[in-house]
Amino acid sequence: MAYLKNEALIDIATFLAKRWSENINTSVEFSDKNIVITKINTNKIILPTITKYAGNDFQKYRQFRTMLWYCAMRLRFCEKILSDDHAFGFILNTIETRRIEILGRRIWNGMDDELVFNYAYIWNYRPILNNVYNKVRIVEAFHQYFIIGDVKGEMSSSHFQKIIDATKYSNKILEEAINNNYGTKWLEKKIPDIIKILDIDSLLTIPIQVKNRNNNLITDNHILQTIIKISNKKQYSENYNEKIFKGRRISEEYKNIIEENIKNENKKIYANEIGIKIPSVDDEDETSIRDVDLINRLKIKFKKLKINLKEEFANVGDEFDFDSYLDKHKPFFLDNITSIKTKIMILLDHSSSIAKNRLEYKKATLALCEVLSYLRIRFSIYAFNTTNKEITCWLIKSDDSKWDDVSARRLSKIEANGGTPLAEVYTKMKSMLYLKKPDIFLTLTDGEPTDPDAVRNAIRSFKLSNIRMAAIGLGYNTLHVITIANNLKMLGYEKILAVSKVNDITDKILNILDKK
């Protein structure tokens, strides 16, 4: 893959999966393994990283997008998903895939072209029957014939007759399920009939060779020819093979993702150049640090700070107020937008002392970011820890990007480890600070820096550049809080706050921001 990173896909993939599945709790993750998993109980979709698909970047994206759609449809329409390690589950999932596709297309019929395109790849990913042995060959042949209407390779006529009979029966029960709105459990009861027709054991093990995509050499010509073959067999609304192959319907969407991806990459390159890293979040799940109650509580508490219109009277203006004039007040009125204008840069201490309260600390900091984003405050957030005996500064969210699931996952990913060498951290942050020029640079820490004199010098130099230096001390009780606050004061911060409860962090920070 040239440059399309999974990270650029998470935001759009999560958004689409939530809308397609009609489930706001749906989350999307990537896995290095070449597997697709849909977890109904946890509303989680796990997809292979985009590099696992064949074709060029756009073709990979299209397959990824369609795979995501199928998973979202599973969340929407399946009652259960069995493992496809054995013939029983494999056959049920095969029929279920078609059922959810039919139901899904009733709403999302703009997916038709993409489904045909995806089938072209599916067909090319399937193994040739001659390479599949024993009764697994029958199961694979059934899968191919049911899904595409054809088989790859050769098989005996007696076996092929079984495939035709099983497919005929499967289509019949599928139609019955669709017409009568029967779900997975009803279909599951019919699977033994198919197993019987195919004359196989329901516990027959399905090898990886059959379950996974095989990265056969697939050329554009292969795909185009397969599209023609499939669109002739299937009844889709449109049948323009060349158009399906080119995928113009989603090319604009892809173009935008690439643009975002380039922007992200440029930020990464710049951050790397100045010694700041960005955590990779492919397999990270942020749900454990997302405290929805806390977030909602804080949002309700601070909603008054959200952009609001405030009327003010003046001696000059465009709009004249007659009543005010009669009352001998200033007769012109102006609507002023009140909001928090302060640009803030936040640095989170992730030294080892945070580790014991890691979860609460992350929940509180994630809630803080959610509230700042909700109030549309321009903020950037960084963290530092020690990895491989080296101080690392991590970029969680830059000031010109939106707070989203990717940022939350980055926050979740950072391990609490090492000491608090603040001066070293400030040195690493220096070029970013001078470039971004935040109004306030706020450090959240729970301990004394290991290099206080150097920290004092760094703070002094930042203050000379008109950056307000603030710090929040986290203590485990009142006495500890007072000690930390005193230590921070000695370091020369202009504004010092201290809390013993992590959930108070948001209150304290919002109180120091200017409301204009």
Next chain:
Amino acid sequence: MSAINNSELVEHVEYIDWNNSMTLLKKAYDAKLFVLIIGPKGTGKTTLVRKFAPIIHRKLDSINFSLRTRESHLIGSKTLIDGSVSFIDGILVRSMKNGSMLYLDEINSAEADVLLRLDEALDDRRQIVLKESTGETIKSHDNWFVMATINPLTHIGTKELPPQLISRFPVRIKLDYPPEDIELKIIQKYLTENHDEDVKQGIKLANTLRQAASVEELYYAPSLRETIAYGKMLDSGIDKKEAAYLIFGNVYTQWGNIEYQKVNDIITSMF
């Protein structure tokens, strides 16, 4: 300026009472209990009120609140007529005197001082002292009836209603977006041709965007007005996908390219 439609003539209004609101309003009216209708924009709150006024045979006086609404709009003000100073009643005083149905639209957009005067008139005594004029006390007509609407707090410019004012409206009707089949019936009333399948898709799209907006993943939720507009565009011969972009998609450009693209992706998947 706040739009004030004095003595609004009640015209023929199409309304489908899908959640039995009309019956609830009638019961509240019979019990002389004022009503607060709560719901997002474009869910038919105003249409419901306009339809209800002729049912109870009352004239409708309505006022749409905004930052620009002054006490004087409600109470009245002194003015010079034929060389003498006279006091012209505001809409609240006039409605109290005439016993009309007073409709206070988007009451939570008003400033605190305006709400205070309203509170005075709406308490159990149903009277107001005209301190702006001669200081006389105006008592409301026996049949005076008041209904107010509020938008959810997520709407820009809206504020929380003070608790004492909320208590003046003991009957609270929640009016949300109608179910898909009802929304279809409502839209059908505005169309000359049958576009049922395409309209259903438009409603589905609107509901998808409403769901995303409800969890703040999008900044804007399309209203019933927009689904009606979508139907009208279909009626005018525009292709369903193009109509979807025109009515539902393009508006999101004002929140940036990513927001716009997300909605476009949904439209592409649907049409």
